[in-house]
Amino acid sequence: MDVTYDAALNGDSLTKALSELHPNVLVVRSTKVTAADVNADPKLQLVVRAGAGYDTIDVAHCAKQGVYVANCPGKNAHAVAELTMGLILSIDRRIPEGVQLLREQKWNKGLFSNSTGIKGRTLGLIGFGNIAQLVMDRAKAFELNILVHTRTQKPGLEKKLGFQYASSLEDLLARSDIVSIHTPATSETKELVNKSFLAHMKPDAVLLNTSRGTVVNEADLLAHLEANKGFWFGTDVFNGEPAGTKEIAFTHPLAQHPRVYGSHHIGASTKQSEAAIGEEAVRIIKKYATQGAIDNDNCVNKESDGSKLHKMTIRHFDRVGVLAHVFAIFASFEWNVQELENIVFKGREACVVNIKFTGDLSHLEEAIAGVRKNENVIDVSI
Numbered sequence: 277m278d279v280t281y282d283a284a285l286n287g288d289s290l291t292k293a294l295s296e297l298h299p300n301v302l303v304v305r306s307t308k309v310t311a312a313d314v315n316a317d318p319k320l321q322l323v324v325r326a327g328a329g330y331d332t333i334d335v336a337h338c339a340k341q342g343v344y345v346a347n348c349p350g351k352n353a354h355a356v357a358e359l360t361m362g363l364i365l366s367i368d369r370r371i372p373e374g375v376q377l378l379r380e381q382k383w384n385k386g387l388f389s390n391s392t393g394i395k396g397r398t399l400g401l402i403g404f405g406n407i408a409q410l411v412m413d414r415a416k417a418f419e420l421n422i423l424v425h426t427r428t429q430k431p432g433l434e435k436k437l438g439f440q441y442a443s444s445l446e447d448l449l450a451r452s453d454i455v456s457i458h459t460p461a462t463s464e465t466k467e468l469v470n471k472s473f474l475a476h477m478k479p480d481a482v483l484l485n486t487s488r489g490t491v492v493n494e495a496d497l498l499a500h501l502e503a504n505k506g507f508w509f510g511t512d513v514f515n516g517e518p519a520g521t522k523e524i525a526f527t528h529p530l531a532q533h534p535r536v537y538g539s540h541h542i543g544a545s546t547k548q549s550e551a552a553i554g555e556e557a558v559r560i561i562k563k564y565a566t567q568g569a570i571d572n573d574n575c576v577n578k579e580s581d582g583s584k585l586h587k588m589t590i591r592h593f594d595r596v597g598v599l600a601h602v603f604a605i606f607a608s609f610e611w612n613v614q615e616l617e618n619i620v621f622k623g624r625e626a627c628v629v630n631i632k633f634t635g636d637l638s639h640l641e642e643a644i645a646g647v648r649k650n651e652n653v654i655d656v657s658i
């Protein structure tokens with residue numbers, strides 16, 4: 277396999293490289309992958325997001341062009357959970373400011389002796405996937421109580437893992453001392469943190485965001501910070517954050533705010549996490565190269581709604597032309613094959629083909645009779 281590595285490719289330079297090199301697989305971190313990038317490379321088959329969030333990739337356009345998009349769920353979750361705990365403890369004890377003062381050759385025990393402590397306080401988690409669950413595990417070691425608001429509640433999970441589902445988002449916001457966001461960036465979560473969200477929070481609460489900048493309406497948050505002098509924000513992400521990894525000037529009203537502790541979108545950037553992500557990306561590519569398959573856990577643009585599909589199972593002898601015969605009948609009834617699996621039995625004498633398809637079944641009996649006409653068809657069921 278030929279590999280070209282150039283982490284600096286971005287925007288037009290990425291589009292140009294794709295149009296010249298025509299790779300089959302593109303691996304990216306937070307680099308944006310646009311429709312123009314996909315169109316520039318007709319040989320592109322797979323985009324691997326070496327990370328969790330894939331909002332940076334035009335997933336819908338990839339789906340339209342038959343290009344797989346795969347991510348590496350959970351592989352950087354420990355690192356993000358560790359950073360989240362770091363933000364919680366830093367805010368409670370004002371660690372960064374204490375360090376800064378020492379660097380300025382100043383001692384001020386009084387200034388840093390006002391922390392509340394986190395034991396017995398309530399941490400509200402919004403989203404309860406890979407990262408949030410690891411945050412919960414770590415927070416429980418600090419004796420925080422855990423409240424959860426997520427899209428789908430799983431019966432029995434509260435008791436098993438030792439947390440409580442909030443009855444609503446508003447309930448979680450009203451009862452939490454610390455609220456941490458762990459949802460993906462979607463149209464549903466865009467500006468989830470807005471005036472109304474903040475109004476439900478305790479005035480001296482801590483809000484944490486290690487997910488995406490788009491989840492926060494930054495103007496509303498700034499206004500809330502101004503109006504509530506005990507309110508703190510810890511964030512790893514900013515709207516309009518720089519794309520690269522080199523130092524550049526970054527002026528942002530939240531990044532420079534005295535009650536905001538920010539980091540530089542480094543949630544996933546530990547050596548452990550990068551190694552785990554790298555290994556997973558390689559595993560995905562190897563499996564695709566050798567078996568032509570992407571695991572469902574990784575593929576983010578495979579159609580998963582099979583509820584409207586009909587299924588036909590045909591046992592047949594392993595001879596040339598059986599499937600061609602079946603497909604000709606399907607085409608004559610305007611049945612559209614959606615998924616297909618042909619299993620060959622030991623000895624390569626017989627097979628079973630499972631065909632999932634859409635179409636009008638009013639001529640079903642006629643179609644089945646047509647399939648049976650082939651001498652190598654053993655049985656048909658639907």
Ligand SMILES: NC(=O)c1ccc[n+]([C@@H]2O[C@H](COP(=O)([O-])OP(=O)(O)OC[C@H]3O[C@@H](n4cnc5c(N)ncnc54)[C@H](O)[C@@H]3O)[C@@H](O)[C@H]2O)c1
Pocket residue numbers: 327328329330349350352353356402403404405406407408425426427428458459460461462464465486487488512513541542543544545
């Ligand atoms: N700061 C970083 O470096 C960094 C690293 C990894 C991931 N992330 C971000 O964190 C996000 C979460 O990562 P993860 O690995 O936990 O993902 P995940 O898919 O395992 O979990 C996401 C959770 O959010 C829930 N959710 C989705 N939409 C929701 C909604 N509208 N309301 C409530 N809950 C909702 C899902 O049900 C799921 O429980 C990623 O999508 C990514 O944007 C950031």
Ligand SMILES: O=C(O)[C@H](O)COP(=O)(O)O
Pocket residue numbers: 305306307326327328329330352541542543544545
């Ligand atoms: O969604 C993710 O995995 C993180 O935001 C990590 O982004 P990065 O790969 O650019 O560090």
